[in-house]
Amino acid sequence: MVKAYLRYELSSTFGVVTSNSALVHDNSGKFVVTAALENVAVWNIRQGTLVRMLVAPTSAEGRAPAEVTQLAAAPASLHVAAGHSDGTIRIWNLETGDCEVTWTGHRRAVTALRYNRNGGMLASGSQDTDIIMWDVVGETGLFRLRAHTAEVTDLAFVERCNVLVSGSKDGYVRAWDLGTQHCFQTALGQQGEVWSLDVDPAERQLAVGGVSAQVHLFRLGGDVSDVGEAGPSGREARTKEVLQAEGSVARHAPERVALLRYSPSGHVLACQSAGKALELFRSRSEKEARKHMQRRKKRKRDKASGGDAQQNGAAEPKAHAAGDDVMASDLLAPLQVLRAKAKIKAFAYGKQTAKGVLATVTLALNNNLIESWSVTEEECKRVRAVDAPGHRSGVRALALSSDDAVVLSAAAGAVKLWNPTSGACLRTIETGQGLCALFAPGNRHAVVGTKEGSIQVLDIGASQVSDTIAAHTAAVWSVVALPDSSGFVSCSADHDVKFWEWEVTTDAPAAGAAAGPGARRLSARHVRTLKMADDVLCARISPDGRLLAVSLLDSTIQVFFMDTLKFFLSLYGHKLPVLSMDISSDSTLLISGSADKNIKIWGLDFGDCHRSIFAHSDSIMQVAFVPDTHYAFTVGKDGLVKYWDADRWELLLTLEGHKAEVWCLAVSRAGDMCVSAGADRSLRVWQRTEEPFFVEEEKEKRLESLFEADLEENAASKQAGLDDAPAEAGTALAGRQTLEVLSGAESIADALELAAAEAERHRAFAADAAAAGAPGKAPPANPLLGGRTVEEHVLAVVGRVRAGDLEQALLVLPFSDALRLLSYLCAWLTRGSRVELVSRAAALLVRLHHAQLLATPSARVPLVRLQQLLRERTQGLKDTLGFNMAAMAHLQRALKDRQHSAMA
Structure with missing residues (x-):
């Protein structure tokens, strides 16, 4: 008889404030739009709240959406374009939250997006070295531009002469005539890769940054009249150059340039490095540049009159044109250097509200944080930040309360409590570097084991650490509650398994305080210790309270009787250490997940291995049974969550969604919900639905998806082979076959x-x-x-x-x-x-x-x-x-x- 199972599907994703190098302000200036892995998050930075999460739909083949790599805000409407790592571009309506347009033109990740001034056209660049022009109103691709030989890193429009400027890792800056659809000028951006470029709002200058320690400036010449006679095709051909080199300005940061942008007013140029610095330059007007040039020449003459005229004259850089001595240093003046506490991934300009503020800059940091800074002539000041809805590092442990209403996540430096239904962050408690966690009976307290070896008891209502116990001398890898709720067991890399009982202690009254009973708090008392011969990585207690299983660094699992701590079974077979294990509710099966990528299902009556299954393509970080069943979830460093039947030894579902390693999971008491988290800092809730499925159908779907992926890869490689052409290859069709x-x-x-x-x-x-x-x-x-x-x-x-x-x-x-x-x-x-x-x-x-x-x-x-x-x-x-x-x-x-x- 064919058995049917109920399907688990992704119901919500939360915990991500910003990911990747994508951050823009919407057209109204009220909201900040960031990339949140495969989704797009809209934040109210003043209130620090999430306004809307734009969830990308799954593909027709059931694949999870790819990660967002670039964002661009439409200048004249509440629309945002999002480029993904698979080459897809989506246009989102921020007002309704709908995905209105989906384009599939690029074969690889989208690395550059730029709207023109009226928002009617969108240019996109990709790792496949192509540039595609899209008609936003007609919702279609216009043409594909080819000439670069490496990844396209940035794009900018020059509206007055209908030109698109592109930069690439091949070190060249190219100017494209959008009327004739060809590259009419190629300039050497600098020695090395070009990483970013931007045109000032007045379209007088082009700033280019890359791996060197300078920002290169180009004067934008040419206009609508700078074209020759109509050619045989009926289109006019450009005859004058647009990019005219003006020199360079030195930067302070040693890292390469990551992003260059002029402020909307054009008075400030911000240069983001690949580190923690954001350098700001003040853009001088032509009149101010002339005055600065005259002062510079006067200083030069005064210096030359001292006897060094010839030497200093030879050292002076040449001007960009004969008879014009205005240099790049005359056009840009250093303003401020903004230094953040973490690496800057992206930045965007906000609306200026206060007097004397030259610019308001919003930063996206690589520690899942958004900051807003105000820039004046004197200083850079941090104004506000959005940090509560996410961890600063990867999530190492998860725990669900007994009523499944709250999920606890532990990471380096903090523990957060979430509502798994809405995704709202309820509490943030500063702790050590948590590695494991559990809720105490009553759900008012929690226990966190840290990398430093201490056990911290958290008072959830007071949002503080009520007690810190120096339990171990090395990292605490696992804490597990006793079946009778009288305490818990902790295991550590110091070779000890310790048993603890809950106790309530009373603090002594503070000095000078009125006489009376002190504050009562929950703590734990050490009862007994089980010494092991190697590091203990995981401990589990059978639900009937009869057995204690511990996994050691020597790749074995030792099973002891709980009452006497006498040895019962030794389970060996894994080739690498067992990182996690779990015991079924009926205390008959033990499932273990190891760094050797296998799961093993053991019988606890005789210790026999029922089946060994190659489960993941990387280390298995945690396994957990669904209560009152023999179904189990596993997570691994391959970024997948898998659902298994431990009786039939079959893979039931593969749940895709995480964009990095998955380190932990928690299953609800009713078995209708599974929460997973990991290195991408996202918490994902997988909800059981009423939709039945059959194992054979899922096997066929997996085989079909693999076959279709191979077809797409072969088609892409063939198309890439056909499309590989020498430089100046011209144009092609915008779309691609999918x-x-x-x-x-x-x-x-x-x-x-x-x-x-x-x-x-x-x-x-x-x-x-x-x-x-x-x-x-x-x-x-x-x-x-x-x-x-x-x-x-x-x-x-x-x-x-x-x-x-x-x-x-x-x-x-x-x-x-x-x-x-x-x-x-x-x-x-x-x-x-x-x-x-x-x-x-x-x-x-x-x-x-x-x-x-x-x-x-x-x-x-x-x-x-x-x-x-x-x-x-x-x-x-x-x-x-x-x-x-x-x-x-x-x-x-x-x-x-x-x-x-x-x-x-």
Whole structure:
């Protein structure tokens, strides 16, 4: 008989304030948007609260979303673009929290995102060395730019001359003409990699930073008129250079540049290093730069008059152009050096509110922290921070309260208590470096074992450490409660297993205080000790209170009787130390997880090994049984959470989501919830659902996902091989073929086949009816059409293809299907259905199959008809849009006149 299980799914993720090098302010300036692993978090930094978590959807194949690597805020709307490590780009609406657009154009991680000034276009760069221009309004890719030979690190628009500037790890800065879609100028950014660049708001200068100790400046020449005569293609060709070198300004930080950005006013240039420093420069106006140049030249003349004129004149750097002595040092003046307590991952400018403040800077630090700083002429001052909703380091231990209402997480320096349902941080208690934890009976206290060897008793209500016990002389690796709730057992690297009983102590009254009973607090009293021959890594007590199991550094598990501490069993078989183990609720099975990547299931009656299973691709950090069952969860350094059946020795589920090593887990008393955490600082709650699943189906899904991943990898490698071209390779299509694109193309082809079969069925039915002498009778409806006509069905299928994938889906279609689709386009335009979609599909088909259409006589009739209909329908849409815009302008003028009259 086939057994069914209930599925566990990710219900919530919390504990991450910021991750990776992505931080932006929204267009209103009220909120800070950060990357939170695969999600996007929106924070109110003034209140220190999470406003909204934008959760990325899972893929059609059930894969977990990739990590967010870059963010860009739209300048004219409440939208944010997020680039992911798998090359996907998503556009989020911050007001509604919806993902409105998803693009799959890059093959590798997105490393640069930049909107143009009006937010209508988005440029993206990637580790695959390509730059893609996206039409935000049309939700589609425009073209792909290729010339760089290494990862694209940053992008910037020069709006007045329709130019895009890009920097790359190949050491070059390239200027692209977006009209002709080609690279017309290449400048050597500096010796080494180019890591960041930015254009000032006035579009006068370009700042470039990399591995050197200088910030390089370029003057932005050229404008709309700096183009030559129209070429044979009808597009104008640029004839003048845009990037003109002006020199460099020295930096103080020894690390490479990570990010360069001008403030919105253009008065401040911030240079983030790869360390803890953020250097700020004040940008001088042309008038101020001239004055500084004159003073510098005067000092030079005065110095030269002392006899060193020739030597100093030779040492003076050359100007960027003849007759102009303004240098980079005249344009930028050092302002302040902001030093944070941790490495800076990203920064963004906030709104300036106070007088005398030159800039407000928000920092994202690598210890899961957001800070806001104000910069003045005199100092850099930290204003506020968002630190409570996350740990500063990885989570090493988890514990659930007896009612499963609170989850405790322990990390270096602090213990936090969370509501697992809402993800809210309830308490933060400063402790030592916690390695293990458990709740005391009543859930008002908790015990934490530290790396220093002490055991700390926490008073949760008072949010403080009520007692610190010097329990061991080395790290405390495990604490486990006694079944009768009378105390707990701790084990340590000092070879000792110690038994403790709860006790309530009374503190002596403070000196000078009134006489009376002192404060009562919970503590623990040492009862007995079990000496072992090696470091003890884990201890577990059977629920019936009969056995004590301890795992040692010598890779064995020793089982003792609890009452007498006499030796009972020795379980050996692991090749590396057992890092975690657990005993089932009926005290019959013991499951152990080891650094040798295997789990072993043991019987506690005779100590026999029921099964050894290769479970993870890296060390197994913790295992835990689901209460009252023989199902178990395991977590490992491979970042996976796995669900097992210990009776059938089968893998049931693989739960993906963590982006780094998973170090700990906790299972609820009812077994309906599992919490996991690890090096990525995120706490993930996996909830049991009512959806049943079967093991064989899950095996098939895993095999299919592996097969599809291999297909995608092979396709990507083939495409990369075809796309590898020398520098100045030019442009290509923006999208790429994915499984979703192929699925969309197959659905269109199936719809066209169904339509053709339906038309043939109608003709055959009409012929049979005419032969029988009973014309006029319609054939029975096809249930596959869903009550729609053939044209409506094909249109619905084409409309379901994502806008960004439509071009690639039509490219996959064979020419016969494309020719058949042209006739349907004419029918849709005649009825006025989805004019924008049909117009775009028509343009794509004609562009993709231009040569074949010219050589096909049967294509002439639909093309001529399509030309007439497209002109009529698009002109009608244009007239409607113009009428609406004129009406809106009229209403705005009327509203302004009414306001002026009311004020008068």
